[in-house]
Amino acid sequence: MSASGNIGASRILLRKLREIMETGGSAQERLDRLVVMVASTMVADVCSIYLTRGAVHELFATQGLRADAVHRTRLKSGEGLVGLVAETAQPLNIADAPHHERFAYRPETGEDPYNSFLGVPIVRSERTFGVLVVQNRVSRVYGDDEVEALQTIAMVLAEMVASGAFGDLSGLAEVEARASRPEALLGRAFSDGLAIGVAVLHEPHAPLGRVIADDPVKEEQRLEAALAQIRDDLAELLHGDPGRISGVSRDVLETFSMLAADLSWETKLRHGVRAGLSADAAVERVRGEHRAKFNTTRDPYLRERLHDLEDLDNRVLRALAGVGGANAQPLPDNAILIARDLGPAELLDYGAERLCGIALEEGGATGHAAIVARALGIPMVGVVPGLLSRVEAGDAVVVDGERGEVRLRPAPEVTAAYQQRLALRDARNAEFARLKDVPPVTADGERVTLLLNAGLALDAQQLDEVGAEGIGLFRTEFQFMVSEQLPRLESQTMLYRDVLDAAGNRPVTFRTLDLGGDKVLPYMRAEREENPALGWRAIRIGLDRPGLLRYQLRALIHAAAGRRLRVMFPLVTIVSEFDAARALVDQELAWARKNGRTLPSVVEVGVMVEAPALAWSIPDLKGRADFLSIGTNDLMQYFFAADRGNPRVSERYDVLSAPALRLLKRIREDADAAGIPISVCGETAGRPLEALALTALGYRRLSMPASGIGPVKRMLLSLDARQAADWLEKAMRARGGARQRLAELATEGGVAL
Numbered sequence: 001m002s003a004s005g006n007i008g009a010s011r012i013l014l015r016k017l018r019e020i021m022e023t024g025g026s027a028q029e030r031l032d033r034l035v036v037m038v039a040s041t042m043v044a045d046v047c048s049i050y051l052t053r054g055a056v057h058e059l060f061a062t063q064g065l066r067a068d069a070v071h072r073t074r075l076k077s078g079e080g081l082v083g084l085v086a087e088t089a090q091p092l093n094i095a096d097a098p099h100h101e102r103f104a105y106r107p108e109t110g111e112d113p114y115n116s117f118l119g120v121p122i123v124r125s126e127r128t129f130g131v132l133v134v135q136n137r138v139s140r141v142y143g144d145d146e147v148e149a150l151q152t153i154a155m156v157l158a159e160m161v162a163s164g165a166f167g168d169l170s171g172l173a174e175v176e177a178r179a180s181r182p183e184a185l186l187g188r189a190f191s192d193g194l195a196i197g198v199a200v201l202h203e204p205h206a207p208l209g210r211v212i213a214d215d216p217v218k219e220e221q222r223l224e225a226a227l228a229q230i231r232d233d234l235a236e237l238l239h240g241d242p243g244r245i246s247g248v249s250r251d252v253l254e255t256f257s258m259l260a261a262d263l264s265w266e267t268k269l270r271h272g273v274r275a276g277l278s279a280d281a282a283v284e285r286v287r288g289e290h291r292a293k294f295n296t297t298r299d300p301y302l303r304e305r306l307h308d309l310e311d312l313d314n315r316v317l318r319a320l321a322g323v324g325g326a327n328a329q330p331l332p333d334n335a336i337l338i339a340r341d342l343g344p345a346e347l348l349d350y351g352a353e354r355l356c357g358i359a360l361e362e363g364g365a366t367g368h369a370a371i372v373a374r375a376l377g378i379p380m381v382g383v384v385p386g387l388l389s390r391v392e393a394g395d396a397v398v399v400d401g402e403r404g405e406v407r408l409r410p411a412p413e414v415t416a417a418y419q420q421r422l423a424l425r426d427a428r429n430a431e432f433a434r435l436k437d438v439p440p441v442t443a444d445g446e447r448v449t450l451l452l453n454a455g456l457a458l459d460a461q462q463l464d465e466v467g468a469e470g471i472g473l474f475r476t477e478f479q480f481m482v483s484e485q486l487p488r489l490e491s492q493t494m495l496y497r498d499v500l501d502a503a504g505n506r507p508v509t510f511r512t513l514d515l516g517g518d519k520v521l522p523y524m525r526a527e528r529e530e531n532p533a534l535g536w537r538a539i540r541i542g543l544d545r546p547g548l549l550r551y552q553l554r555a556l557i558h559a560a561a562g563r564r565l566r567v568m569f570p571l572v573t574i575v576s577e578f579d580a581a582r583a584l585v586d587q588e589l590a591w592a593r594k595n596g597r598t599l600p601s602v603v604e605v606g607v608m609v610e611a612p613a614l615a616w617s618i619p620d621l622k623g624r625a626d627f628l629s630i631g632t633n634d635l636m637q638y639f640f641a642a643d644r645g646n647p648r649v650s651e652r653y654d655v656l657s658a659p660a661l662r663l664l665k666r667i668r669e670d671a672d673a674a675g676i677p678i679s680v681c682g683e684t685a686g687r688p689l690e691a692l693a694l695t696a697l698g699y700r701r702l703s704m705p706a707s708g709i710g711p712v713k714r715m716l717l718s719l720d721a722r723q724a725a726d727w728l729e730k731a732m733r734a735r736g737g738a739r740q741r742l743a744e745l746a747t748e749g750g751v752a753l
């Protein structure tokens with residue numbers, strides 16, 4: 001052949017396709033004509049279309065295989081080469097099909113003599129509708145141009161299925177066209193709350209009906225305009241106001257700009273348009289290639305580049321849709337953002353006030369997008385398999401951040417039920433608001449201090465809203481993660497001062513930079529590590545590169561002039577690391593003194609208990625650390641040897657289980673014996689049942705996301721702490737697991753959970 005080896009041939013192919021699409025006749029007739037046309041244009045002995053209905057791939061049309069196999073040959077999901085193509089959603093191009101391990105022989109098709117096989121998925125909007133196959137007797141591998149041509153045809157075919165063009169085909173009702181049925185998808189709750197709204201896709205798709213260009217010249221102009229727009233947007237972001245807090249980092253932008261100027265990328269896009277695709281479809285096809293390569297590439301550098309390219313493809317698609325090349329899309333009032341995954345900077349780019357909910361196909365509960373969503377009070381559900389393939393822009397969506405569920409196109413009764421729940425939530429929130437100024441004292445008189453976890457300047461405003469008594473954990477790395485470049489001394493100082501101002505007399509505990517692990521700064525390329533969570537992170541970086549840490553301490557000391565300063569260090573593992581970090585504080589205090597600066601009125605230096613080794617070193621911290629704070633997110637990840645960001649394992653182990661509870665008990669006892677005040681600041685502290693257990697273990701200072709304060713306070717007001725200690729003892733011995741037993745006992749005991 002080849003059909004698309006030159007642009008003229010591609011255009012002819014697309015024109016023929018369009019003719020078939022637009023001429024009359026039944027759907028079956030059109031499919032039959034299509035396979036004949038493809039076989040002849042591609043000089044193939046066989047061309048077949050398999051469409052997926054339910055769990056089978058059914059032969060719907062063929063040229064070259066036996067005609068009576070049509071609608072008779074059905075391959076189970078995953079069966080045969082066709083199953084393999086559908087499963088991987090990637091082309092399969094092999095010279096010797098009969099000897100492939102996945103080859104499934106079907107005598108009724110008469111396919112014995114065919115050696116070469118090229119199958120491409122019929123996909124649209126992440127949904128696989130079937131597989132398009134060509135086969136030849138001679139044994140050969142098909143050329144790139146042939147693969148591309150077949151993919152283009154598959155794209156048009158997918159479009160036809162999705163637009164319902166084959167509606168009259170018998171049995172095609174089961175071939176899921178545009179999803180229209182209500183669906184409930186289970187995921188995991190990342191950020192509490194309920195949202196009812198409409199889907200906005202972070203990774204948009206070419207609009208239906210726009211695969212083949214009406215006017216290729218106009219399409220090329222559209223593409224040019226979109227490319228120019230994203231280049232302008234990137235330039236503006238790069239050279240615009242450097243103090244802007246939100247936005248991607250400079251390095252990322254520079255990489256983007258470089259890629260945007262990459263001629264081979266542009267050439268590919270132009271090639272698609274000149275071949276007769278619409279600009280949107282050309283971008284989508286290139287994006288499909290990037291994603292497929294991403295899925296099969298292991299090399300981390302290449303993966304990063306492919307990821308950037310895909311991001312760039314998305315920007316062009318958004319620009320084509322007329323919604324701005326940068327991430328800032330004009331959103332509907334009740335926008336629910338749908339994405340595969342989301343970085344914290346991307347989330348902030350959309351802006352809190354413009355999103356009412358977020359649903360992710362992937363993501364991690366303790367990842368920073370989730371933490372930002374919680375800080376902003378946006379309900380979020382993550383790890384929803386199949387989400388992207390089932391939702392379309394504009395679909396009605398409910399994000400249930402209480403149960404970790406996403407409802408697509410809900411029936412009116414379901415929406416009404418959610419509206420009711422939303423009203424109940426509002427009433428509950430009103431109750432929490434009334435409790436705002438009530439001190440958290442248990443029924444038997446135990447005073448518990450409830451503090452806020454924060455990381456953004458806007459979090460500090462929540463202190464008053466929820467009635468927290470201070471900030472127990474201020475994650476200083478957030479500023480670094482959402483900035484375009486390394487924040488300067490002045491902007492660090494300004495942020496810390498703002499936070500202290502907002503807190504007034506209430507204490508604020510600043511945690512020094514906690515980078516590495518799952519927190520990466522794009523502008524500070526760290527060395528790649530096999531095992532980043534166990535690698536060079538947090539205080540380990542701080543001590544090896546003390547410049548950054550000293551700068552931060554200088555900013556903190558300056559911001560706290562004349563006021564109380566509380567600083568703590570993350571992931572200290574052995575006591576000498578704490579001593580070394582504390583020595584840096586002393587050095588910076590000496591520097592400030594020497595330079596005539598006003599010093600903080602009090603300086604307290606503490607440490608996070610996140611590494612099991614430190615949990616067993618508490619007696620040695622006596623006289624050294626002024627306070628301790630348990631970071632349960634990390635402590636549990638290391639204790640259970642289970643990556644906190646990996647949903648496969650992070651939910652496997654429970655903090656409300658005997659081993660974890662014994663550890664937490666031991667830490668509290670050791671801290672008391674050493675006379676060091678201790679608090680808990682992981683996400684655990686913000687859940688009522690977990691907070692009950694912590695209270696039962698003797699913890700009296702809990703720091704949590706804003707959304708946890710009301711529920712935990714309500715629980716505490718109804719709790720008898722001594723009785724809770726008895727319950728916990730019993731629960732730890734229960735066979736069915738401590739969580740369940742504790743919940744039963746607490747419910748029977750009338751605790752408001």
Ligand code: PEP
Pocket residue numbers: 366473475514610630631632633634635681682683
């Ligand atoms: C923790 O590890 O529990 C913690 C509070 O710190 P971060 O979640 O920021 O790692």
Ligand code: MG
Pocket residue numbers: 570610631633634
């Ligand atoms: Mg931590």
